[in-house]
Amino acid sequence: MTMRDDETRLDGNAAAGLLDEVFRFEMTTTRTVCAGCGTVAPVGALMRYGHEMGAILRCAGCDTAIIRVARTGDRYWLDLRGTVSLRIEDGAPAPGEPAG
Numbered sequence: 001m002t003m004r005d006d007e008t009r010l011d012g013n014a015a016a017g018l019l020d021e022v023f024r025f026e027m028t029t030t031r032t033v034c035a036g037c038g039t040v041a042p043v044g045a046l047m048r049y050g051h052e053m054g055a056i057l058r059c060a061g062c063d064t065a066i067i068r069v070a071r072t073g074d075r076y077w078l079d080l081r082g083t084v085s086l087r088i089e090d091g092a093p094a095p096g097e098p099a100g
């Protein structure tokens, strides 16, 4: 890890504002499935690397870039190739799962 990595790396919760602009639901609790290693993790637990135009959210297990999001003027660029799927919670518990 370089000094630059330390300066730009936060957890995925730090990307909540930018993700809220693109997705109209709570993204930090949305579960991703890593295309690299299969780890299932909420967006908030990914490792966020920030840059001027946006953020890269990486798997904490294998460092695969799960989500890349950037904003240029009035456009958003979204690359989700690092996740097999997103599981979006609507607030209601799934059958068989405890609430919360």
Ligand SMILES: [Zn+2]
Binding pocket: 034, 035, 036, 037, 038, 039, 059, 060, 061, 062, 063, 064
């Ligand atoms: Zn992974």
